[in-house]
Amino acid sequence: MKINITVNGAEQAVDVADNALLSDVLRDALGLTGTHIGCDTSQCGACTVHLDGRSVKSCTILAGQADGGEVTTIEGIANGEELHPMQVAFRANHALQCGFCTPGMIMSAIDLVASSDEPLNAEQVREGLEGNICRCTGYHNIVKAVLDAQANM
Amino acid sequence: MHRFNFRQASSIAEAHSTHAASDDAVYIAGGMTLIPSLKLRLASPNDVVDLSRIDGLSTISSAGGVLSVGATARHCDVAQTTDIPALASLASRIGDAQVRNCGTIGGSLANNDPAADYPAAVVGLGATVHTNSRAIAGDEFFVDLFETALEDGEIITRVDFSIPSRAAYAKFANPASRFAIVGVMVAETSSGVRVGVTGAGACAFRMSSFEAALSSNMSASALDGIAVDSSEFNDDLHASAQYRANLVTVMAKRAVAQLTA
Ligand SMILES: Cc1cc2nc3c(=O)[nH]c(=O)nc-3n(C[C@H](O)[C@H](O)[C@H](O)COP(=O)(O)OP(=O)(O)OC[C@H]3O[C@@H](n4cnc5c(N)ncnc54)[C@H](O)[C@@H]3O)c2cc1C
Ligand code: FES
Ligand code: FES
Numbered sequence: 001m002k003i004n005i006t007v008n009g010a011e012q013a014v015d016v017a018d019n020a021l022l023s024d025v026l027r028d029a030l031g032l033t034g035t036h037i038g039c040d041t042s043q044c045g046a047c048t049v050h051l052d053g054r055s056v057k058s059c060t061i062l063a064g065q066a067d068g069g070e071v072t073t074i075e076g077i078a079n080g081e082e083l084h085p086m087q088v089a090f091r092a093n094h095a096l097q098c099g100f101c102t103p104g105m106i107m108s109a110i111d112l113v114a115s116s117d118e119p120l121n122a123e124q125v126r127e128g129l130e131g132n133i134c135r136c137t138g139y140h141n142i143v144k145a146v147l148d149a150q151a152n153m
Numbered sequence: 154m155h156r157f158n159f160r161q162a163s164s165i166a167e168a169h170s171t172h173a174a175s176d177d178a179v180y181i182a183g184g185m186t187l188i189p190s191l192k193l194r195l196a197s198p199n200d201v202v203d204l205s206r207i208d209g210l211s212t213i214s215s216a217g218g219v220l221s222v223g224a225t226a227r228h229c230d231v232a233q234t235t236d237i238p239a240l241a242s243l244a245s246r247i248g249d250a251q252v253r254n255c256g257t258i259g260g261s262l263a264n265n266d267p268a269a270d271y272p273a274a275v276v277g278l279g280a281t282v283h284t285n286s287r288a289i290a291g292d293e294f295f296v297d298l299f300e301t302a303l304e305d306g307e308i309i310t311r312v313d314f315s316i317p318s319r320a321a322y323a324k325f326a327n328p329a330s331r332f333a334i335v336g337v338m339v340a341e342t343s344s345g346v347r348v349g350v351t352g353a354g355a356c357a358f359r360m361s362s363f364e365a366a367l368s369s370n371m372s373a374s375a376l377d378g379i380a381v382d383s384s385e386f387n388d389d390l391h392a393s394a395q396y397r398a399n400l401v402t403v404m405a406k407r408a409v410a411q412l413t414a
Pocket of ligand 3: 095096097098099100101102133134135136137
């Protein structure tokens, strides 16, 4: 089947299998491999992207369900050479080690900060990132980075 | 993943007839349960019929003391409602943000996971589940493990919650998945006190002994000494049946304490 989606601002018409996942479209059809696949059980959040403005696990959405939607991936958040404030904060706070979880972590964190009216505290950041698993950092610096970034977003 | 045909439905009638015309079809709403089970090949349908774009099916409205939640209303949408704070709070604690951004109340109820949160609200608040063909009382909806009163192909359209005078939901969450090991909804409704329990048994149920005690004395201490029969309770690697029985009392007391605070 044919689906039309806007990915990082560019409209795309993609031919996909009926059982394709949004993550298959992004990674295999469009070559956007920054969206990582870390599990088969919808638990790790490495595949998190924004669909119509909200964070979703792209491995748990059928391509057909995303038809007509607007998707932002980790590749779409920087402004040219200028990193997104969340990317800057992750780098400055040493919030990654192997980096595998980082794209999903950053996409979740951006939605978390953007959708909260008041500044978040550390507890709320931990709670808000419940859907993203990191096997390296122990989360401490990730939380610091998100707290740091919210001042600049 | 298993091969199937993806079918977009634009109305309830179209979804129903597409389902009926297939020899093996399932509906999909938020996909938060169905897609993981497709990946695990626990489900292998020929046709997957998408309900998520049906106009009006996600509407949430409130009138005449009833909060009406459309079947495809997402957990994140219910979390934003204000009519029944206990229901909004329950929805805000389901899984994680990404799951709440996709998962729907209709999908959760149709799936009837023994550890799901919404069943405690449907039973505890005495909700009515509306489908494309009838209205089902909350007390009749959950039949057994992953089994509901829904007929093959029947579509949940909305859930009506009568707004209680007070209610609170307390849950002991699995630390990894956030599913309820035990969750208890206590409510003071126009038809009396109701206590709905999820996580403990094969499906959600009411605790009539707790309801009777709380009707005469709405305080946590009213539950002291009331035995909880664990003989039919779930017993698995997350918790033993006895532990769950203890949690039923503890969570009910916490809910009562919140409700009377
Ligand atoms: C990581 C993770 C953590 C989770 N944690 C929790 C938790 O803490 N608590 C909790 O309660 N749940 C939890 N869930 C489950 C989640 O709430 C699901 O959203 C919900 O169970 C299913 O809703 P859905 O819309 O995604 O349904 P789908 O997956 O699309 O469908 C589920 C089933 O319902 C059927 N169905 C869907 N809509 C209808 C309808 N309108 N009428 C008839 N049948 C229908 C489908 O055919 C399918 O069989 C979790 C899920 C994940 C992946
Ligand atoms: S790849 Fe693990 S949640 Fe999507
Ligand atoms: S940095 Fe390695 S998994 Fe998070």
